[in-house]
Amino acid sequence: MIILYINIVLLCLLVITAIAINQQDNLFATTMLTGIFSLLSASLFVCLDAVDVAFTEAAVGAGIALILFLGTLSLIKYKKQIKNRVSTLGLLIVIITGSFLIYGLQDIPAFGKPENPVQIYLADRYIVESKKEIGIPNLVTSVLASYRGFDTLGEVTVIFTAGIGVLMLLGRSRHNYKGIVSREKP
């Protein structure tokens, strides 16, 4: 029962943080609020017993991503140039899409029911057989690294490719030709 209240409080805080992010003009404050958002979702994942995901969210979302945002902010001006204003067309589209999403929610199976499709398809087999087949206590690791090893290869390749992409776009200008630095300090 207490977990329900914790979930409600965390979700309310998430909504408050999202609204606060939307209202901010100062990009530094927005960045910090994004970090808070990540930390709150990490706590939600802990409540859902998804500790591995929470770990990743806390380390990447609230840690590294925040540092990268701050690094970018130190290169640019951190006051938002475009003023917030309400556009009627945008509001209409958001309301229509939102009501469709809420309508679609009724078909989604109830939260945490044992007969949900996600629980009956393959999950039983992993829980029962993985002890015998792989012999590792952490089920998440055995699914991630062994049963779904090919997916994880894809994920690692995506991270590697992202690193290469950033290097191609930003890596050289900083290192070889010091355009940005010399322009700032004449």
Added chain:
Amino acid sequence: MEHHLVLSIVARILIPLIMLFALYVQFHGDYSPGGGFQAGVIFASSFILYGIIYGIENLREVVHPSFIRSLAALGVLIYISVGVVAILKGGEFLNYNLLSENSVTGQHIGIMLIELGVGITVASTMIILFYAFARP
């Protein structure tokens, strides 16, 4: 940065602990939450802390950008070569059962090696990203 005496001393104590924790998360991932992705990020964060407090130029001397670029490729290479070794032993790609006589031991070895590859790639990619975004 000699102005931030407190920061630099605290960082000097913290950085080895962060690295140790990253190694724990990496190699204890079979028994507790964690694994290559999380460990890589934590390991990279110790370098990023060093870079923030002691300056990017000093960090560039500690880990050279070209070295870290080849490390990022090395992680993916470790991962793929585990799969290729499984093929050479007569199985499917990434079938860890064949890495050892006992299939459970093979799974242990395979998972440990690919998690190591994941950790190396994630850590070095994060440091690459930090180099690209940080102001020199």
